[in-house]
Amino acid sequence: MTLPASVTDELLAAITARVPSTAGGTHKLTEVYSGEVVVELPQSTPEDIEQAYAAARRAQMTWSQWPVRKRVKVFKRFFKLLVERNDTIADLIQVESGKARRMAVEETVDPMMIMNYYLPRVRKLLAPTKRSGPVPLVSTSTEIRQPKGVVGIIAPWNFPFATGISDAIPALLAGNGVVLKPDNKTALSPLYGVHLLYEAGLPEGLFQVVCGDGPVAGPPVIDNANYVMFTGSTQTGRFIGQRAGQNLIGACLELGGKNPMIVLPDANLDETVPGALDAVFRNTGQVCMHVERMYVHDSLYDAFRQRFVAAVEDLRLGAAYDFGPEMGSLISPDHKDRVAEHVADALAKGATLVTGGNARPDLGPAFFEPTVLEGVTKDMLAGCTETFGPVVALHRYHSVDEAVRLANDTDYGLSASVWGTDLTAAAKVGARIQSGNVSINEGFAAAYAAKGTPSGGVKQSGVGARHGDQGLLKYTDVQNLAVMKKQVMTSPRDPADFAKQRDGMLKAMTFQSKLGR
Incomplete structure (x- = not known):
């Protein structure tokens, strides 16, 4: 395919030049739609990463002394640049991830939503809080927020710009430096975001981007950091959490999910069916919080199934840099094969294929049809582990207690969705689900887009949270300044x-x- 006009050789050279690489070789970053090489992405050695941290620390010493209002001015200029260069950002996201245009545009908005929440609040959040000390009148104790130093961020490939840039914004506002390691497949959009931050006035060296395969680049990113922010698989999260613990540094980990959706007997199918379609197939199912298990009350099951399957079969798939396709590609042929393996395993063990289930090489090397299964059980890969693709399993239930039990029958606890017209009753059901995020009459976006409320997982879905006040304060250390007047x-x-x-x-x-x- 022809790349978008904004993705020029000059732009690619300018942004990839920021990656420190002395002897790390290159990675062939490809356009997902065609599989053609877009750029040779420099790779960072452990020594390069160590030097990147050293540069970030030098810049952070000055940045941390800037008044908060001066830091905020940089991000106000950055906000304007994001609006002005929105199309270019979306183009880069599509080139490297293969997602549909509408999803790429949605992703560009996330850092702006983050700034809308934090910029008016950051001065208050970081202001010293004075309290009475142990002896009234003659003693005080003041809570002072100090930046941790340099934060290491390891971002995933499914939302490279949103996680790579949005997670860095509160860390930078709090006075830290940042070293970001994006996935090799999706490094272009975060690199461009960093390019715009420097254009907005960020001190040179403060925000470093290093690239490399996880086993090579991951350990030095963790070992040189004062704090680690990671989004990705539970398996990798365990390794990062263990290594951070050995280094006695904090870590925030948003990990995998096997997210349930409960359709209550009083659900309005006119809203529930399109909502379910979005909850399952947004970003081609490559969302940590997307729905993979759907529990529908017996009284509605047949009607829901008929309407939902018809809507699934009506989805427009395609490879295009416009708003025509509703669903894009998976991230890579390897990931397409993993999704296909989950479907094949389920069918071999007795599940029923309702619709979909096939790769679409006619559209591109990593396309896979939206797929609906029935009869999925926990002995199947699609029944117990995260598929992370356009696949959902339908289940009947007879009582709300049964639905809650089935929803909670998982090691994960990232997101859940409950649908019903009685909002009070639906909220009570949601409160019984063991999940860090619960959306009522919405798939997951309502919870994630609420930037003022912390968002994280429970059980095997993570530790800590992004968003809300704690999403910024986690990047600070608390200093207790006690004063005795006498x-x-x-x-x-x-x-x-x-x-x-x-x-x-x-x-x-x-x-x-x-x-x-």
């Missing part, structure tokens, strides 16, 4: 004086506790 806490040597001091302190604490009622 020394009154030294213990008297005389026993009688010690007893008198003790009685006075106990009375003061008793008085304070009464005020707190």
Whole structure:
């Protein structure tokens, strides 16, 4: 295919030149739609990554001393650049990921939503908080937020721009430097985002991008960091969490999911069917929070199944840099083969293919049809592990208790969806699901797009959260600055004086506790 006009050799050379690479060779980054090589992406050695951290630390020492309002000005300029260069960003996302145009455009918006939340709040979040100390009137204790230093971010290939840039914004606002390792397959859009940040006035060296295969680049990214932010598989998350623990640094891990959707007996199918279609097939099913298990009440099952399958078969697939296709490609032929393996395994073990189930080489090397299965059980790959593709399993249930039990019958707990017209009843069902995110009458976007509320997983789906106040504060250390105006806490040597001091302190604490009622 012909690349979009904005993706020029000059642009590719400018953004890939930021990757430090002394002896790491290159990776052939391809256009997903055609499989043709777009650029030879430089690869970073462990020594390159160590030097990238050193450069980021030098820049961070100055950046951390900037007043918060001065940092905010950089991001206000960055916001304007994102609006102006939106089409170019979407073009790069499509080239490297193969997703449909509408999904690429949605991804470009995520960093702007992040800034809309944090920019008006960051000064208050980072302002010192003064409290009373242990001795009333003569002592105080102040909570001071200090940046951790340099944050290592390991971003996935499914939303390279959103995670690579959006996760970095609160870290930078908090006064940190950043070293980002994107996936080799999808490094162009985050590199361009960093390019725009520097154009907006970010100090040179503060935001580094290193590239390389996970086993080579991952360990030095973790070992040189003061904190790690990772989005990806549970298996890799365990390794990162273990290594971060050995280094005594914090880590936030958003991991895999096997996300359920419950359709209650009073659900409005006119809204539920298109909502389910979006929840399953958005981004070709390559979303950590997308629905892979669907539980429909027996009274609605047949009607829902008929309408849902018809909608699935009506989806427009295609490889195009316009808004025609509704669903794009999978990320790579290897991933297409993994999705096909899950489907084949389910069918071999007794599941029924309702629709789809085939690769589409006529459209591109990594296309796979939207697929609906029935009869999927936990002994099948598609029943117990994350498929991460355009595949969903339909299940009947007879009681709400049964639906909740089935929804919770998984090691994962990232996202869940409940549909019903009685919002109070639906919310009560949602509260019973063991999941970090629950959306009522929406697939998952309502939860993820609520940037003011923390978003994370439970069970094997992660540790920590992005978004909300803690999504920024996690990138800081707390310093407790205690001040005594007069020394009154030294213990008297005389026993009688010690007893008198003790009685006075106990009375003061008793008085304070009464005020707190």
